[in-house]
Structures are given as C-alpha cells and as structure tokens.
Amino acid sequence: IYAIGEIAEFKGFLYGITAAAEQQAEIVARYLCGDISKPYEGSLLMNILKIHGTELCSLGIVEYPDDPAYEEIVFIDKAKRYYKKCIVHNDRLIGAILIGDKSEFLEYRDLIANKMELSEKRLQLLRSGKTPEPVIGKLVCSCNNVGEGNLTNKIKEGCKDLVQLCQLTGAGTGCGSCRPEVKAILEKEIKKPVPKEEEQKLAAVA
Ligand SMILES: Cc1cc2nc3c(=O)[nH]c(=O)nc-3n(C[C@H](O)[C@H](O)[C@H](O)COP(=O)(O)OP(=O)(O)OC[C@H]3O[C@@H](n4cnc5c(N)ncnc54)[C@H](O)[C@@H]3O)c2cc1C
Numbered sequence: 001i002y003a004i005g006e007i008a009e010f011k012g013f014l015y016g017i018t019a020a021a022e023q024q025a026e027i028v029a030r031y032l033c034g035d036i037s038k039p040y041e042g043s044l045l046m047n048i049l050k051i052h053g054t055e056l057c058s059l060g061i062v063e064y065p066d067d068p069a070y071e072e073i074v075f076i077d078k079a080k081r082y083y084k085k086c087i088v089h090n091d092r093l094i095g096a097i098l099i100g101d102k103s104e105f106l107e108y109r110d111l112i113a114n115k116m117e118l119s120e121k122r123l124q125l126l127r128s129g130k131t132p133e134p135v136i137g138k139l140v141c142s143c144n145n146v147g148e149g150n151l152t153n154k155i156k157e158g159c160k161d162l163v164q165l166c167q168l169t170g171a172g173t174g175c176g177s178c179r180p181e182v183k184a185i186l187e188k189e190i191k192k193p194v195p196k197e198e199e200q201k202l203a204a205v206a
Contacts, residue, residue: 002028002031004021004024004025004028005020005021005024005025006021008024010040010042011042013042015043015045017043017045017046017047017175018175018176018177019043019044019046019175019176020043022176022203023040023043024040024043026203026204027039027040044059044060044109044112044113045058045059045060045061046058046059046060046105046109046174048102048105048142048143048174048175050142050143052139052142055098055099055100055101055102055145056097056098056099056102057097057098057102057105057143058095058096058097058098059095059096059097059105059108059109059112060087060093060094060095060096060112061087061094061095062085062087062095062096062097064087064089064094064095069089069090070087070088070089071087071088071089072085072086072087072088073085073086073087073088073126074086075127077100080100081099081100082099082100082101083097083098083099083100084096084097084098084099084101084104085097086108086126088118088122088126091117091118091119091122092111092112092115092116092117092118093108093111093112093116093118093125093126094112095112096108096112101132102144102145103131103132103133103145105143105144105170105174106144106170106173107125111125132145133150135147135149135150136148136149136150136153137149137150137152140171140178140181140182140185141169141170141171141172141174141178141182142178143170143173143174143175143178144169144170144171144173144174145170146169146170146171146178148185150169150171151165151169151171151182151185151186152185152189154168154169155185155186155189155190156189160186160190161198162182162183162186162194162198162199162201162202163198163201163202165182165186166179166182166202172202176203179199179202179203183199
C-alpha cells in the first residue's frame, strides 16, 4: 500500500501542498517501475497567498531555533509595504518570507532546494534590486504573477517549448494548477498540440 499527497504523513509531517504530492507520486511511479534508488526525503515547504493585489509567500523554514548558527536577515520598507525575511544557516538559505513583492520566489526556491552556498553572492542574492515584470493580460499564474500576454509575448519571441516557456516566465512552477492553461495558450499560439512527454518533463523539473 502506498500513500501520497494530502493523505501521506512523512516523519510526522503532513505537507498539504501540490508540489509534495507530485514529488511523492514521481517516487512511487519510479519505485513501481523497479527504481528503488531514490527514496522520498521530504519536500520543500512553500506557500503563496493567492489574493489579487496581495503579494505574500513563504518558503522553507521561517521559524528557527535559538542558535547563533542561524541568521535572520530582514528588510522592511513601510512606505512601499515591503517586507522580506531570509533565514540563513551555514551560509545556505533555508527559508524566506516575502511580502509586497514575491518576484524572488523562484530564485529562492532553487537556492533552498539545491542547498546552494551563498558565499560572495550573499549580498547580491538577498538584497532586493529586481523590478518585477508587470502582468500583461488575463492573470494565468497567480503564484508567480504571469499573465496571458506575458506568455504570448515569450512565444512570439521564439519560445515554442512548454518547459522553457514555464521556466522563462515562472508560470506553472508554483502550485502547478495553471499548467493546463499554459499548455492551451502555447498550443493556440503554435497551432499544434504539445507532446505528452513535455508535460511530464515539466512536472519533474518545476
Ligand atoms: C482551498 C484549498 C486551497 C489550496 N491551495 C493550494 C495552493 O495554493 N498550493 C498548493 O500547493 N496546494 C494547495 N492546496 C492543497 C492541495 O490542493 C493538495 O495538497 C493536493 O490537492 C493534494 O492532492 P491529492 O491528490 O493528495 O488529494 P486531492 O487533490 O484532494 O485528491 C483526492 C481525490 O480523491 C477523491 N476521493 C476522496 N474520497 C474518495 C473515495 N472514497 N473514492 C474515490 N475517490 C475519492 C476526491 O474527490 C479527490 O478528487 C489547497 C487545498 C485547498 C483545500
């Protein structure tokens, strides 16, 4: 008997997010096909509040133990209603909260998931300096604020691949619920169906 998704507890923890359900599903599928080399080791917690006009997300560990090995880096701009908290442990980002601008969500997610050492990039990575791309047209991905126009613009620039389109725009790389819509937009623009393998590849890399 295998348990995945909303119903599965791992090391006393219930994730309750689609990304964890997908990662667990991939591991069970591999296991059923005979690949026992990759056991489940837990998922990165990430949550994005989806309320129009409110930017709020959290990633990884946001409450940390009373231990000097953990560092908290906080930026607040009350006038711009911006708040960012990063938790660093052993020169690695392990958690973050972003309020007012979540454009660094994907970058931080990869830094945490890949346990990348920040080293000399620390200042550059943790201090905001990016201007988020405005949403163009109907909102498609509310996790990463990507509109239909942002997608069609990228397709017109030459991006005809579903995985690449999602990686370039950020669409479909949060909770994943907009992936069918992103696929439909791409198919409409390129006037041909997206191969099934591309969808599977996207679920594995996003
Ligand atoms: C309001 C809400 C908002 C959420 N927002 C997010 C979000 O923004 N980001 C995110 O990552 N996660 C979000 N989640 C969590 C996410 O939806 C779940 O983690 C994910 O759907 C779990 O997938 P699952 O396949 O395990 O379960 P489910 O998606 O719940 O699928 C279980 C399926 O089993 C069916 N079922 C139940 N009992 C039976 C039965 N006896 N026989 C046959 N079928 C049955 C149900 O009808 C359902 O279709 C949200 C959840 C809720 C409730």
